[in-house]
Amino acid sequence: MTQSLALTYLEEHYDRFQGDLIDLLRIPSISNDPAYKNEMDKAANWLANKLRSMGINNVEILPTAGHSVVYGEWLNGGASAPTVLIYGHYDVQSPEPVDDWKSKPFEPVIRDENLYARGASDMKGQTLAAVNAVEAIVKSENLPINIKFLIEGEEEIGSKHLNDFLIAHREKLACDFSLNTDAGGMPDAETPSICYSLRGGVGFKLEIYGPSQDIHSGEYGGVIQNPIHVLSKLIADLHDEHGHVTLPGFYDKVRKIDEEEHAELSKLPFDEAFLLKHSGAPALWGEPEFIPAERIGARPTLEVVLFQAGQPKTAIPAKAVAGFSFRLVPDQDPNEVHRQFRQYLETNLPPTVTWDLQFFIGNPAVITNRKSPEVIAMKNALQIIFGKEPIFQRSGGGIGAVLMFKEILGVDSVLTGFSLYDDNFHGPNEKLHLPTWKKGMAALVHFFHNLVN
C-alpha cells in the first residue's frame, strides 16, 4: 500500500495535531460580532502559519470586503495530476447561551473521548482533518496530486463575500473539484457518510411596531393591540396543524422525491428514536406524509430562530422582533421566497401595527452526482477505514460555498465530514469525537490515493 508512509506519519504526529487543534480552538473567531475582528485575523494568521510550516506554497491571507480568506497551494503533482480545492472555514458561531456550557466555549477540554469547544466540530476540527491528511502526504511521499486550500472566515454569516472573492480569483482557484469536509453528520461513530444534497436558505429579520413606546398594560390593555400578539399570530398562521408551511406558492417548485430515492432514504438510520435521542425533544413533529430523512433533507422548512419583545414588567411593548430562517430545497428560488414572504406580510399583518422586513442573502439548494469518480474514491476510502459502506444522505443544512463553487468555478464538491449527530454544532457544548476525527484523517489519505490509483 503506497499510502502506508502517510498513514504512519499521521499516527506519529497525532498528538501534535490534537495540540494544534486545541490552540486554534482557543481563538474566539466569531464572525458575526465586529468585537471579534482581531480574533478573526488571529485565526487566519494561525492557519497561514500552519500551512507554511508544512511546506504549502504561496500561502496568502487574501482580503475580502469582510473577513479574509486563507489561501495556499501545493502543485508538485504536475500539470497532468488532478487538482483538488480543499474548502474550510475558520469562523465559528456565537457561543450563546454561554451559561448552558459545561466548560467554557473557548477553553477546550477533553472529557472521555470528546474535545469540547465552540468550533471543535463545525469546523475547525474538520478543516484540520483535511490539512493534516495533506501534511502527511506531502511530508512522507510524492503523490501525483495538486492541492489548493481556500479557508474562509464568513461561513457562519452566509459566506457574504465569497462570491465576489471567487470571481476575483477564478484563475488562481482553477481545479477539478472541491473537497468539503463541512458536510458531516455521521449518525454514529461507526457509520461514515457522504452527503449529496444541501438545503439552501434565506434569512429575514422582521420588526413589528405598535405604540410609539412601551405603554402601561393596564391603561391601554383592551384598546391597543400588542405587537407580541400580532407577531405570535403571524408565526402561528405560517404553519398548518400538520406542519406544512402555509405561505402561498412556497411548495410550487419543490422537486418531488422519486421512488428510488425514497427507498434509499428509508434505509437511513434517522428514525424517530434516533432523532429524539439526539435532539432531546419529547416528540417528533412535521409533515406526516414524509419520513424524517425526507423532512430534513428534501422538504423546505420555516423556523423562527429568535423572538425578542417586552420586559419583565407590565407594559405593552413598542415593538416585537423575530428572526426567520427558511431552509430551501431544489428547485426553490430564494428571491421568489422573499417575494412570497413580503407579499404575505403585506396581506396578513393588521392595520394596528407597522413593520419592517430585512432580507439576508439567500442561497438555493444543491444536489450533486452520487456516482462521480471522486465520490466513488471517497466512498471506497471511507469503507476501508470504517469497515462499512458510507450512507448517502441529504443534509438539512446548507453550505454557501458549494453552490458558488459550482456556479463560478464550474466544479462539484465531494461532501463528507467526521462530525457526529450529537456534536451540537451551533448549540452549547459543541464537541468533536477524537477517535472519529483520527479515522477521518486516515480516510482522507486513502481518498487522495484513490484519486490517482
Add this chain to the structure above:
Amino acid sequence: MTQSLALTYLEEHYDRFQGDLIDLLRIPSISNDPAYKNEMDKAANWLANKLRSMGINNVEILPTAGHSVVYGEWLNGGASAPTVLIYGHYDVQSPEPVDDWKSKPFEPVIRDENLYARGASDMKGQTLAAVNAVEAIVKSENLPINIKFLIEGEEEIGSKHLNDFLIAHREKLACDFSLNTDAGGMPDAETPSICYSLRGGVGFKLEIYGPSQDIHSGEYGGVIQNPIHVLSKLIADLHDEHGHVTLPGFYDKVRKIDEEEHAELSKLPFDEAFLLKHSGAPALWGEPEFIPAERIGARPTLEVVLFQAGQPKTAIPAKAVAGFSFRLVPDQDPNEVHRQFRQYLETNLPPTVTWDLQFFIGNPAVITNRKSPEVIAMKNALQIIFGKEPIFQRSGGGIGAVLMFKEILGVDSVLTGFSLYDDNFHGPNEKLHLPTWKKGMAALVHFFHNLVN
C-alpha cells in the same frame, strides 16, 4: 377662606418642593431588582427624614419580608377629628429600555414645563404632592384633622408583603378612609379626575421546553417542533379575531355595565383620537361591542408583556419564555383565572414540548362608592382649583393597596392623582407636568379643609 394660610405656604415653598422631588428622583429605587436594595433603603430614609423635618410624629421605617414601609403620624386633630391614611409608594419600575430615554432616567431634567425622570409621575411626584399639602397645613394652621402616612416600597412588584404588614399593624393604621394619589390619569391638564374602579390582575411566567439544547435549524428543521412556534400559537389562540379572550370561563363572572354607567363612560374624553395620540399606535383594537373606556376599565384583558427566545443564529432554541399580565374586573377571582389558565395549557399544549407555569400573586378588582362624603370633598376641592368638575373614571390599572385596605383595615380609598395620560409611566421618558402637580397640592389642601367644614 381658612385654607389661605396653607395655600400661601405652598406658594412660598414651591421651589423647595420641586428641588426635594428632584432629589428623591435621583435615587434609583427599583424594587424588582435586588441589585438596588441599597437604593431602596436610601429612598425610604429620605422620606422618613422628610416627614420628620415637617413635624410628623413617630416616623418609623418598618420592616417587611421585602422592602420596608415608611410610617408617620400627625394626630393633633384629636379623637373626634377624621383620620386620613395617606398611601404612597417610593419604588419605581425598571427604566428599561434605557436607550429609548432622551435624558437619563435617574438624572431628572426639566424640559418645557415637564420634569422627566423614572418615578416622576408614578409616583414619587404624587406621593410628595400629598406630603407637601400636609406640610403646608401642619406648618401654617391648626386644622382639626389626623393624618397617617403609609409609604410602601413594593407597589411595582405587586405589593407582595403589604397584606402581612397591614395585618401586623392593623391598630396603628386605624383610620376613617385612605387617600390614594396613585390613581391619576387626567386626560389633559385642565380636566381633574377621580377614579372609582381599579382592575385587578394576575401575572404568570410560562416556559416552554423543546429540544434539550439549542439545535441546528437545518439538521432538525422539519422533524423537531420549535418552542417559539408552540408559544406563538398558544398566544395567538388566546384571542379571537374580535379581541375576545378565548380562555374558557374567563368572562363568566364579569359584572355587566349598566345603562347609567355606560352613559357616563360614553361622555369621557377617552375616544379613538385621544387614545391613538397618547399611545402612538396606528389603529385601535379590541372588543367592538364596548366603547374604549369600557374596554380599559370594565373589561378584563390578557397581555403578553414579554417573549424571549432564541439567538440571532440559525438554531431551534431549547426553550421559549413568556410573561403574561391578565387584568381583571369585578367579580372575577384571580385564583379561578389561574386554574382556568393552567387547565387551558394542559389541554392545548402539544406533546412536542414540556412546560412550566409560574403564578405571581393576583388581586381582584375594586369598585368604590362614587357618593361618599370624602369623595364629594375631593370632587369639590378639584372643582375649585381646576375650575371644572372632575370626570369619574374607571382605571385600567390596579393598586393592590386599595383592595388590602378594604379587606384588612375595613376602609375605602379616595382615588385621585395629578398624572396626565401622556406621562409615560412604566415606559421611557416618564414625566410629570409641573403646573398640574402644583395645582394638585392646592386641591389637596382644599380637600382636607372640605373634610372638616
